Amino acid sequence: MGLHSILTAAKSITERLDTAGIPYASGGSGLLYSLGLTEQVRDWDITTEAPLEDVEKALKGISWTRAVSGDYPFASSYRLSITHGSLPVDLIGGFAIHTDAGLCRLYSHSSRVWEGIPMGSPEVWAAAYALMNREEKANKLFSYLTECGADQERLQQLLQEPLPEPVRSRLLALTI
DSSP: OOHHHHHHHHHHHHHHHHHHTOOOEEEHHHHHHHTTSOSOOSOEEEEEOSOHHHHHHHTTTSOEEEEOOOSTTBOOSEEEEEOOSSSOEEEEESOEEEETTEEEEOOOOEEEEETTEEEEOHHHHHHHHHHTTOHHHHHHHHHHHHHHOOOHHHHHHHHTSOOOHHHHHHHHTTOO
């Protein structure tokens, strides 16, 4: 799938969120793609802290379904699956994952804008992928952060969450 197809699908949703004034960040494989860390995007993940009711209003007129936010360990407040265009979009509210130490909140932060779309925090998504045991994607993001530098404020926020020691250690290694 080419860049144009990917962006058309993602922007059909992000433009509605922008119009409604809903803060969000694009993560997942879309983030990896924007950083040049993958060449393939199967779906587009968008995270937000906005209430479900606000997001529903913003998506009026688009076909979407409320999906289960995932089996354990996933604990997000809600997840909407949207098939509007050529690329499936998952809109995740209150992104969170259970760990052995408790509920880890993975807040939606935009680190930069790519192709007109606010992109999520590589620090948050490195931790998220590690918590999901998606080591290949986690390793790509941790390598990127080691090479390019990490947002220290984002790291400090993540380190306040109940993280397993291996994930905490990887994040601590990025602090200065």
